Amino acid sequence: MFNLIFIAPVWGPAKWRCTKMICKVFAIAAHADDIEFRMAGTLILLAKAGCEIHYMNIANGSCGSAEHDAETIAAIRLEESKNAANKINAVFHSPLVNDIEIFYEKNLLAKIGSVMRSVAPDILLVDGPMDYMEDHTISSRLAVTAAFTRAMRNFPVDPPKEPVFNQVTVYHAQPHGNRDLLNRFVFPDFLINIDSVIKEKSDMLNEHKSQKEWLEKSQGFDVYLNTMKNFSRELGNLSAKCEFAEGWRYHNPLGLCNTDSNPLRDILQSKFNEVPSGLG
């Protein structure tokens, strides 16, 4: 019942967001290169459609090297992430904690909540709710709660920001490798055809040179980019309409947006494909 009491004054006229001139999209993931693996194709299409893109990794990449110390690799990965975000002219928001230190706790939630209010997105893209890695799962929970509390004046955010009263539609990306923590394939609710932008998605991922080189030293040439393409191809095969796709699931709209809100469908139109019923 709390939801219903809370959202009544927050909601505006039905579908008013679809008529806005500029749609704001906020992609939040756990680590540097997570956005590139699971969300970037959709982001590129949204940027081409005129949306304003915001980009944030919650953790700084401090554990992403067997060679450099934490501070050095975090600095390298910050530059790599900025370079990737620049490819789609995204507004970059700095990471907040070290790798493996993404906990569902008050201080981190307050910081993400402050960024959420400053962006006030119409579309929020987050990690999958169940992923092989806890950082991913918890980043999803933090981002959703940060959105849920955007209008709560009595929830203090850090730094302080006035509450915002926008509708926000939340979508979960596929888990890494399209499989959950029990290694079961996760069926998305719908797919976005990314055939036309797979090269640009690959170029964004290619900016994470420290990770690419690290992986290729042990596993061979181009394994980094090909892993991403294989994940995208597995989803393309589900649609039977494209070679490469990204999969998304709807978050429950309570407290967030109208029940029929679906701006990814409205904006991307022909790229949007429901997953055939009976598969999931």
Ligand SMILES: [Zn+2]
């Ligand atoms: Zn990750």
